[in-house]
Amino acid sequence: MQTEKVENHIVNWLKDYASKAGVKGFVVGVSGGIDSAVTSTLCAKTGLRVLCIEMPIHQAESHVSRANEHIAQLKTRFANVEATRADLTPVFEEFKTEITMEGEQATIDMALANTRARLRMTTLYYYAGLYGLLVAGTGNKVEDFGVGFYTKYGDGGVDLSPIADLMKSEVYKLGELLEVPESIIKASPSDGLFGDARSDEDQIGASYPELEWAMNMDEEGKTARDFSGRKQEVFKIYKRYNNNNRHKMIPIPICEIPRNML
Template sequence: MNELSSRISEWIRERVKTAGAKGVVLGMSGGLDSSVTAVLCKNAFPDATLGLILPCFSSKEDVEHAKMVAKQFGIETKEIELSSAFKTLFGGLEEREYDVDLKREGKEEMDIAVANLKPRLRMICLYYFANKLNYLVVGTGNKSELSIGYFTKYGDGAADILPLGDLLKTEERNLAEELDIPKEIIEKMPGAGLWKGQTDESEIGMSYDVLDKSILALESGAFSGCDPELVARVKRMVEASRHKRELIPVFKKV
């Protein structure tokens, strides 16, 4: 275990202890973020880490990757198929049957609204087991995604702690290699599985390498070697998503 991973796992232990909790629960999607987070949690709580595998019209490969990581690192898991619950909820909201191809729904706003039901259903499952076991919910988002609001509010953005929240995606990849995360997961195209063929970078509109470089430029004020238009786009995303990172505004009577 290297210094950074040791520090993160120790931080997880401290946060759980401070909260008076007994362990941690997280969603395991088979992607890089959740795989790295799961291993860090396992190192922090060898006997009190629960990984939930929550397929919802998910690819078989993603489920297999989640199970592969769990087996390699000895992580306890529970698999709950959410497709049926999703279809029932969608039917109640829209009064029609769900079409698995969200892009046929028409309006882009409808696509996102429907797609976001998936992470919000998963959030319900995570907090159910957190309450039941007196565990904390561990979020898997990294700094790249958090900075631009690339997460579902009260979905995958709902968590008690965020161990990767100060690591850019490029930094996370380096950590994944040091933790011996399977190569096929590290090299897999990142995607949230919100609809068939969906990828993170296609939604964001740029690669993570470019995004990370733009975030660092905005933080440091050093823009040499950066595309001004892309940096400006990232800045707009940061500002537009500020409400997703801040506490709920409260009206003050005085």
């Protein structure tokens, strides 16, 4: 990857999109992970207003400290960067008092994890509407179009996606060029939706390098029968997520009414 050219291309694309949309800049949810760090830095390099928002909900302390470190660094480097904090833990806890908590615990935990992401999306759009900003998404290509590892109408609810055509490994290369803090570069990727330190790999069962390989093999038309051992296992994991999350990657289905019925 021609990293510097990619950086300039994305920054110019962001500036052009904002100009055509007639908005003042961007709002980005900063989690302490590589994707949000790269996205917020790219937005900052446009020179337009950038509002970084930390939105903890029972967050692991390591995530909070990395997010704060990144925001502090950005504010030092870029005069156009602002930050705010919206502690959504009380909102989340109040929400739980108004809903049923009956059912299988694993199902409840997943529904609540997705609720966290949707509360954050609502917060981002509140500030976007308040200040005339666009919500910049932080999803990468593997997450958005490979395994669908994001929450529909949560972190998937955005106005534009600057890094969604980059593999995770390419996001890391861009992060190094953009001088993202070393603590974020070295941290294990995590969605932070369960209030603990579990990683994405813990949840998915495969690492991002493995998933990138599987995505490339799938695009080449390979099937699980073409592999054995760990490669076959990883390919099956990838295909399971890809198939189950297909509904996130395609437009919302519309029931089209035959013209003769209208």
